[in-house]
Amino acid sequence: MSGRAEDAPSGVLTFSENPDLASELLAVGRALAAGAGAKLTTLMVGSALRERAEDAIARGADEAVLACPPDTRPGAETYLAALHAAVLAHRPAMVLVGSTRTGVEVAARLGQRLRVGCVTDALSLEIDDTGALVATRRMYGGQFLARVANRSTPAIATVPWKRFEPPPRDDDRRGTITETTIQLPPPRLRTVAIQQRPRSALDIRKAAVVVAVGRGVKRQEDVALVEALAEALGGALAGSRPITDDLRWLPPDRKIGLSGLTVRPSLYVACGISGQIEHVVGMRAARTVVAINSDPTAPIHAEADYSVVGDLYAIVPALAAALRDGRQRQAAATIESLQ
Amino acid sequence: MTEAGSELAIAVCIKFTVDVNRLRPDPATAAPDLGHAHYRINDFDENALEEAVRLKERHGGRIVGVSLVEREPPRELLLRALAAGLDALYLVPHAAAASGDAFVTATILAAALEEIGAVYEMVSWDLVLCGDASCDTYDGQVGPRVAEALGIVPITYATRLDVRDDTIVAERTIEDYVHVVEATLPALVTVGSETNKPRLPHLRQIMDAGRKPIVRLTTAGLGRGALDRARATLELLGVTAPPSARRRMVVGGNGPDDVARKLVRQLQSDGELTQ
Amino acid sequence: MPIDFTLTPEQKALQKLAREFAQDIVQPLVRAADAEPDPQKGFQMMKPAYEQAYELGLVTAGFPREFGGGGLGMTDLLIAHEEICAVDCGIAFIIGVQGLGLFPVMAYGTAEQKKRFLGEACNDPTHTYQCGYAISEPAGMPGGTANFDHPSPQAGIQTTADLVNGEYVINGRKFWPTSSAGWDMKGATMNSVVVRTDRTKGGLEGLSVLMVPRGTPGVRYEPNIDKMGMRINQNCDIVYENARVPAENLVGPGNGELVVNNGFTFTGPWIGIAATAVARAAYEYVLKWSKTYTAGGTDPIIYHQNVGYMLGDIAMRVEACRYLSWKAAHYLDTYGFDGAQGLSAMTKVFTSETCVQVVYDCMRVMGCNAYDRAAHPLDKLMRDMLGFPIFDGGNMGMQRRRLWGLMADERFDPRAYANCDRVHFGKENEGIGTVTTRPEAVRELATAGR
């Protein structure tokens, strides 16, 4: 290879402030690095990162760059400075950032600084035969999938949470760990307070049955009706955006849809959800879909295998009762067969 | 707070987008049937506009809308944006507007904002408001990129905001956290549906909206060679709708209990109620 | 190209405002309010939506700008009104009835009266202002409404108002007026009441209008009428027992019957578009249904020819009704109510009767499921629709008579409306058909003449 080729940007640089997502990025990064000049570098920002760096190397990184900010100030400004410095130092062909809200801001601003393109929320990434980074991403609320080629250098993409499995550890892998310090401009954004919103212990993406509640429920206490159905089905309770975000009747990690989580349960029951496309993209992969909605023209019915056109206040308790009833009879039969 | 001198110069970036909930795939190609698309003001931009109006109500000032457009949007949408509280609307027509290339969009918008600011003899906008994302691409890049291009601080995903003197205080929602921040103006703030509930405009504002100025800027006229610098970075290779194959059966019956029994029987026979 | 049905951008934006108001604010309240057994409660449940409508300028949309109204023309009003009626015509009439209630002032009031009554209507800080329009009277002797322009003082309107010491003293009863009793059954902010101010004169000379404000002593409200449809619309039963209002509240002295005729002229296209809207709601619902429902067959029912043809017939009538209403509104915008009497009556009669059939045909297309009131809206649409031919000056007793009175006139030009020429309608066209050919009455007249 000529000297010129060595000068050309190559390799993949990954960053996410979220440790899980950072590991997941290594899976995509490893796959792309093969076509992008082999080297996979991961950036970590903060202090006491050695253990995570070693883990990253065991999971496929060739180099872990640990950037230590002068103070413990976290946030987009710090990450952006570190990532920008790492791009200048390592000259990667591609930069992958975790699609958190902070990650998207950092990726977008990095793109503007470098005058390059960025594809957000890539569902899949590959390198085409022209060397461009080609991403699949959702479009028009999620009803469509777009294929987008990013021909910039570096080409930036952000990758959503839990889209890829982190690569397994290989403790024999070797790599380098580099520590750097970063220079930060005086802060423009001052943190006044940070509060954690309540979070549920449950991961709705792991549930085989998901029962989702929407704006068809009139009062907060009525969410219990739908919760009882979820219990009767042995499933997890989730919600549409108005329920989790606007009304805050459920924690944010129970939101299904474009701006929430994507679930793939075997059974999905929508109660009082209209079925706007931004919600539907999060449940489309369910095997069987049941919709309970009083409006027969609600779009959710077109997304359902079984539709009940009716008042959820009547249908949902009846359904929960029928399920409990069925289970009791089955239990009685089992006991009888054992006697 | 409303004393002279504390009035706010606010710019709102507005996108006229396809109404995604009324967009259908072309049955033959599965590509979006854009020929029959309906257009609307991007949801979150309506929140941005509403927030601007609320700030103006409290502090006084001026609200100017800026929109990069591929071609002239339906005039009723322009009137609606003006009726909602804009003092003037600037349109910047550019062929690349439809490409969804955030670099191009942000670079041109930033140049336009500087240009319009110069019209009003301003050093800088006090506040630039954007939606968190637009409903068609759900990309989330334009706000932070415009801030970067203008060299002002971005405050993304703000769910509540207030201005005191030259300080902005905002509550941001970042995944599971509520992050309260403050910054000295100027700043760029992005907002979403949780930030506020946009009001419907008064009928008279709608009927009179046409009297407010709608100014068309050309990209060629923008300063600092914005157009040359805004070369495309992304290429859209194709857009298609994945097929859906739902059974779409309506379960009816004699009252809720009967419906419930039928549904349970159906789910049982499908093997969905095994555990 | 003077005939242009293109909506202006302003009209499209107005249409969107009305649609959003109807869908976001009205729709969520409708089902429960319609189902409420107590008509007053159902009406009260819509109060928040009414206040919003006031705040948005929809309630005062048709009043002149100089008094604080929206200054919209009839065509503009129709565009907004269709969107609200498509969701619920009851609230649409509550919102619109102020136009009828204040019609006497707008058409016949003095400058001073306009300033006072329209100014009050358009500038209510509580956003609850209402003005009822009370013509109709209960069944009884003589009773009823249709013969308001009967030449005999003993026939027609029997609510009387006698001038005593600078005040009018009202006695009688009104039955049916919309929004007259107000949110609390103590009266709307204002009511315009058609009364007999001259007990010696018949319907063509003896009637006038009195503006009766809330709180007028001697006015009592009986429980509201419990109707089969339009349940959200408040229809009142008002008793006047020596109710006193100042003489300056008198409007259009001796022209009360013209107020009635012209008020219903003014509302003709407005009711026409409302009927169109209710039919449209049924049509769009059934169209969607036909594209998804298979009736146990293998294909959606729209692929049966009878369904396809029927839907076509439904659609064409809805379109025709809309454009006739627009035409009548355009005529009103061109000449005012004067002369529009015939076209307005044609519009009201044609659209209301056509649209009853349209909703019924929608039920036939849909089949038995249309009869399921819990699951589908056809029940409410039909109940609401059945009011259209019989209210707002019933088609049989009043609307057709106005048209007849005009057509029987020597000067009537059958092409005038097509050519958009001015038509004249005056007292000479009224009163037609009020005196019947009952055999004894004819004999009595003959004997008297001898």
Ligand SMILES: Cc1cc2nc3c(=O)[nH]c(=O)nc-3n(C[C@H](O)[C@H](O)[C@H](O)COP(=O)(O)OP(=O)(O)OC[C@H]3O[C@@H](n4cnc5c(N)ncnc54)[C@H](O)[C@@H]3O)c2cc1C
């Ligand atoms: C960029 C963007 C991202 C978004 N991301 C998401 C997302 O991730 N997830 C999400 O969910 N949304 C998202 N949304 C919002 C989305 O567009 C819809 O507004 C939302 O999904 C609607 O929630 P809903 O169905 O609960 O409420 P509504 O649309 O209000 O629907 C309520 C439904 O309940 C029915 N109903 C009412 N009463 C009863 C009753 N008694 N019995 C039975 N049914 C009844 C009604 O018929 C209606 O269909 C996003 C929007 C945008 C613009």
Ligand SMILES: Cc1cc2nc3c(=O)[nH]c(=O)nc-3n(C[C@H](O)[C@H](O)[C@H](O)COP(=O)(O)OP(=O)(O)OC[C@H]3O[C@@H](n4cnc5c(N)ncnc54)[C@H](O)[C@@H]3O)c2cc1C
């Ligand atoms: C929802 C609703 C809202 C209403 N709002 C108002 C309101 O705001 N203000 C108000 O004053 N009223 C209101 N009304 C009442 C309504 O407008 C009138 O009472 C009604 O139009 C009177 O018409 P009618 O033909 O039924 O009269 P009636 O006098 O009861 O006549 C009954 C029938 O007799 C026959 N008939 C009688 N006389 C003749 C004749 N000379 N020639 C031919 N046929 C004749 C016709 O068949 C006629 O239909 C409302 C009614 C409803 C249902």
